[in-house]
Amino acid sequence: MGSNIPLFPEAASAIAPDVDHLALFLLAVAAFFSVAIFATIFYFAIRYRRRSDRELPHVQHGGMLLEILWSVIPFAITMVMFTWGARLYFQESRPPDNSLPIYVVGKQWMWKIEHIEGQREINELHIPVGRAVKLTMTSEDVIHSFFVPAFRTKSDVVPGKYSTEWFTATKPGKYHLFCAEYCGNRHSGMIGWVYAMEPQDYENWLNSNPPPSTMAESGGKLFNGMGCPACHKPDGTGRCPSLVGLYGSTVHLAGGNTVVADEAYIRESILEPQAKIVAGYGSLMPTYKGQVTEEDLVQLVEYIKWLGDKSQGNKPAPGTQGEPLTIPELRGK
Numbered sequence: 001m002g003s004n005i006p007l008f009p010e011a012a013s014a015i016a017p018d019v020d021h022l023a024l025f026l027l028a029v030a031a032f033f034s035v036a037i038f039a040t041i042f043y044f045a046i047r048y049r050r051r052s053d054r055e056l057p058h059v060q061h062g063g064m065l066l067e068i069l070w071s072v073i074p075f076a077i078t079m080v081m082f083t084w085g086a087r088l089y090f091q092e093s094r095p096p097d098n099s100l101p102i103y104v105v106g107k108q109w110m111w112k113i114e115h116i117e118g119q120r121e122i123n124e125l126h127i128p129v130g131r132a133v134k135l136t137m138t139s140e141d142v143i144h145s146f147f148v149p150a151f152r153t154k155s156d157v158v159p160g161k162y163s164t165e166w167f168t169a170t171k172p173g174k175y176h177l178f179c180a181e182y183c184g185n186r187h188s189g190m191i192g193w194v195y196a197m198e199p200q201d202y203e204n205w206l207n208s209n210p211p212p213s214t215m216a217e218s219g220g221k222l223f224n225g226m227g228c229p230a231c232h233k234p235d236g237t238g239r240c241p242s243l244v245g246l247y248g249s250t251v252h253l254a255g256g257n258t259v260v261a262d263e264a265y266i267r268e269s270i271l272e273p274q275a276k277i278v279a280g281y282g283s284l285m286p287t288y289k290g291q292v293t294e295e296d297l298v299q300l301v302e303y304i305k306w307l308g309d310k311s312q313g314n315k316p317a318p319g320t321q322g323e324p325l326t327i328p329e330l331r332g333k
């Protein structure tokens with residue numbers, strides 16, 4: 001609907017028409033009441049104008065029916081706005097489980113993107129149409145915001161945490177990518193393009209840019225290089241918990257709380273190992289803050305996902321297609 005109105009950007013994601021319908025509803029309500037209020041002001045100004053110097057206004061002492069009507073009607077309208085908006089908001093904030101994961105690291109002033117297959121891009125994002133894509137995003141410096149108007153989706157990209165954004169592109173094409181949070185004097189240059197491609201074209205694009213290693217492989221190299229396997233033994237006999245099958249599982253913490261092992265938990269455990277101690281283990285692990293970049297961290301996250309994803313029935317994480325990775329250190333175990 002929105003695409004017929006030249007003021008709207010192209011609608012190219014599954015949720016775009018729903019967002020447009022809500023925006024048009026809000027616009028229609030605002031327009032209706034603006035017109036009604038202004039028309040009433042003019043009508044009353046003329047109808048009840050003072051006709052002579054001695055004329056005194058007739059005093060009106062309220063009206064219960066009127067009071068009730070102008071309380072109940074706006075209440076009903078705002079509740080429609082609230083439930084409609086909240087429904088869309090929750091839909092936009094919950095990526096489907098089978099989404100294609102892609103990682104985004106923002107910095108002044110560029111978007112660095114990494115696909116799980118290992119392809120990297122800067123200020124460009126290639127995606128397949130017809131498939132839910134989940135971006136896991138963070139920033140190296142200040143707050144940025146990842147905004148694709150054609151997909152009607154935008155999410156702040158905040159240093160020190162992961163935020164997510166997901167969409168299903170519906171039309172192949174080239175769409176604007178903006179930074180929508182003022183982030184310094186070259187904020188306006190922090191722009192790029194999203195290329196939505198037919199699945200086969202996307203496969204061809206992936207294959208035409210063969211990376212040296214997948215994200216999980218790069219993460220595995222980091223994991224081994226930093227000496228993590230010395231404590232995190234895959235069979236659980238190490239001084240620290242095994243990470244096999246960790247992703248998506250519920251972790252019992254010292255003190256009785258539990259936490260679901262998602263990307264944010266893994267990131268926090270690497271940078272601030274003391275924040276959440278697993279029940280039955282000591283606080284042995286040193287922080288790796290300052291030793292790993294945000295880009296290293298997302299590779300480590302992908303590696304740990306690859307070690308087994310409980311939410312996927314302990315099969316390899318989505319996207320890795322189960323093909324064996326060549327991480328020699330793991331082979332021996």
Ligand code: CUA
Pocket residue numbers: 106107108109143144145179180181182183184187188190
């Ligand atoms: Cu990054 Cu504005």
